[in-house]
Amino acid sequence: MKRLAAVLVAVALAVMGPLRLHAEEQAPGNNGDILQQIDRAIVGLFSRVAPSVVQITTFAKGKTEADSQIRTGSGFFWDDQGHVITNAHVVRGADEIAVWLDTGQQFEAEVVGVAPNFDLAVVRAKGLAVPRQAIPVGSSSDLRVGQSVFVIGSPFGLDQSLTAGVVSSLKRVVPTSQGRSISNVIQIDASVHPGSSGGPLLDSSGRLIGINTIAYAIAELGTSFGFAIPVDTVKRVVPVLIRDGRIATPGIGIVPAKEDIAIQAGVDGVIIAEVKQNTPAAQAGLRPTDESGKLGDVIVSANGKTVRNVYEFTDQLEEIGAGGEIALKIQRDGKTIDLTVAVIDIDQKS
Numbered sequence: 591m592k593r594l595a596a597v598l599v600a601v602a603l604a605v606m607g608p609l610r611l612h613a614e615e616q617a618p619g620n621n622g623d624i625l626q627q628i629d630r631a632i633v634g635l636f637s638r639v640a641p642s643v644v645q646i647t648t649f650a651k652g653k654t655e656a657d658s659q660i661r662t663g664s665g666f667f668w669d670d671q672g673h674v675i676t677n678a679h680v681v682r683g684a685d686e687i688a689v690w691l692d693t694g695q696q697f698e699a700e701v702v703g704v705a706p707n708f709d710l711a712v713v714r715a716k717g718l719a720v721p722r723q724a725i726p727v728g729s730s731s732d733l734r735v736g737q738s739v740f741v742i743g744s745p746f747g748l749d750q751s752l753t754a755g756v757v758s759s760l761k762r763v764v765p766t767s768q769g770r771s772i773s774n775v776i777q778i779d780a781s782v783h784p785g786s787s788g789g790p791l792l793d794s795s796g797r798l799i800g801i802n803t804i805a806y807a808i809a810e811l812g813t814s815f816g817f818a819i820p821v822d823t824v825k826r827v828v829p830v831l832i833r834d835g836r837i838a839t840p841g842i843g844i845v846p847a848k849e850d851i852a853i854q855a856g857v858d859g860v861i862i863a864e865v866k867q868n869t870p871a872a873q874a875g876l877r878p879t880d881e882s883g884k885l886g887d888v889i890v891s892a893n894g895k896t897v898r899n900v901y902e903f904t905d906q907l908e909e910i911g912a913g914g915e916i917a918l919k920i921q922r923d924g925k926t927i928d929l930t931v932a933v934i935d936i937d938q939k940s
Contacts, residue, residue, distance in 0.1 A: 635740060635796045636752050641692050642667045642725045643789060645744035646676055646699075646713070648684035664743035664789030664802070665689070668712070670721035673832060675824065676788030677803055678704050678711045689715045691722070692750055703831030707770040707839060708823060709803050711788075712831045725790055728797030730776065730820035733757055738794045739778050741802055741816070743786030755780030763901060764804065764817050770839075771901040773908075774820045776800045782816030791818040800824075840907040841936035842916070843869020846900045847879060847886075855885060859921065860903045862886040870932040877922065890926070891919035907933060 643666045652658040663680030667673070674689055681687055687699040702712040734757065741753045759777040766772060776791065782805035791800035800818030830837045845864035852861050863886065865871045865878045879886040889897050892906040893916055910916045912935040920927045 631794075632740075632752075632754070635792070635794070636742065639725055639790070639792060639796050640742060640750050640752075642723055643692070643742045643750070644674055644715075645690040645747070645749040645785075646674070646680055646788065647688045647690065648681055649686040649688075650683045651685045662744060662747045662785045663787050664785065665713070666742075666790045666798075667722040667724050668828060668832075669724050672715040672718045672721070673702065674699065674713050674715060675801065675828060676711050676713065677801065678706045678709045679803075680788045681711050681713060682706075687713055689713070690749060703835040703837075705827050705831055705837045707766050708772055708827050708837075709766055709819060710801070710824065710827050710831070712828060725792075725798045726796065727825065728793055728795070728799045728821060730774070730799050730822045733760060733776065733793075733799060735759060739776075739780055739799070740792045740794075740796075741778070741780045741782055741786060741789060742792070743782070743789030743802065745781075745783030745785045747785055751783075751786070753781040753786075758815055762817060765901065770904050772803075772819055772823065773905050774823070775803075776818040776820055778816050778818060780816065781805075782818075798824075836937075838912040838935040839937040840904075840910060840912045840914075840933045842874075842876075842907070842931045842933060843871040843936065844876065844878075846903070849899060851885075852899075857885070857888055858898055859888040859890040860897055860900050861888050869936075870934060874929050874931045876920070876929070876931075887927075888921040889918055890921050892916055912938075 646663045646665050648661050650659045663676055665674040665676035668675045681701060689697045689699045697715040697717055699713040699715050702714050704711045737757050739755055739757055743751060745751050755778050757776060758779045762775040762777050764772045764775045782802045786802055789802050790798050791802055793799050799821050801824055802816055802818050805816040827837055843866040844862050847861035847863040862876055863879050865876050877887045889903055891897055892903055893910060895906060897903045910933050912933055914933045915930050916933050918929045918931055920929055
């Protein structure tokens with residue numbers, strides 16, 4: 591009961607603002623009034639935001655009917671043009687996409703753009719006659735551990751579900767694909783069940799502060815925690831996806847060795863396993879691991895910052911961006927070499 595009371599007070603402070611109670615208002619008989627105010631605040635938050643949240647259903651055709659897959663996820667309206675934001679993994683491999691409104695209306699949707707490195711995607715609902723209100727966008731740069739957060743999504747295909755919790759930690763790093771990762775990820779203890787991926791993470795004012803991307807559950811302990819892509823990343827990536835349908839993947843043209851190879855060799859850095867032809871890495875003379883198994887150059891610093899693994903390296907590439915140059919420190923045959931290498935969009939079709 592003490593823990594419950596502490597949680598309720600915390601939520602009250604976050605959702606309603608500082609409560610200035612006079613001595614007589616702190617009497618036990620008025621506890622019900624405080625709880626009712628908390629309830630009204632949370633109910634109001636849900637009623638304002640829920641119409642902007644959608645359920646997403648995807649259908650992937652297989653060679654046979656038994657191989658076909660139907661999956662569900664969540665999303666939300668970004669603007670009044672019918673653009674819906676969700677996770678890239680929600681729409682990956684989909685042949686058909688449907689968006690379901692809170693009214694039960696269903697609309698066919700098309701993919702506008704996908705950024706797998708950020709697990710973000712934009713789809714557009716077709717034939718949406720009446721524009722839907724977008725969720726007010728907040729900031730993730732000023733979040734604090736302990737502040738209240740709310741998740742709205744469609745867990746297990748059940749639409750319009752709300753869970754609440756707090757920010758458990760900040761600046762987490764979540765791997766995505768091909769040595770890439772999302773930085774400054776928000777860790778929360780609000781439940782993010784299967785099907786809630788792509789839904790909004792909200793602060794106590796109902797502003798968007800993140801997009802739920804993945805959850806981990808430890809059955810033996812009966813605990814779970816979720817992760818959300820920070821809204822500051824979303825604000826940078828989504829407009830580019832809407833405009834161009836894709837976002838650049840900054841790189842220099844190398845294939846890094848697997849991390850377990852570096853661990854076995856006692857190397858702290860990124861071992862270059864392969865250097866692709868006609869790339870900035872090849873032009874700079876970077877050396878790959880040779881046929882005899884002799885390890886290639888090891889990147890130990892990028893952009894003036896220590897690099898211990900491929901995720902830290904790609905973070906620096908993202909910071910520089912395609913079209914820039916990155917300063918590298920390379921270990922080669924016991925020597926440290928300084929190089930400046932051009933950064934290109936390695937996914938750009940020629």
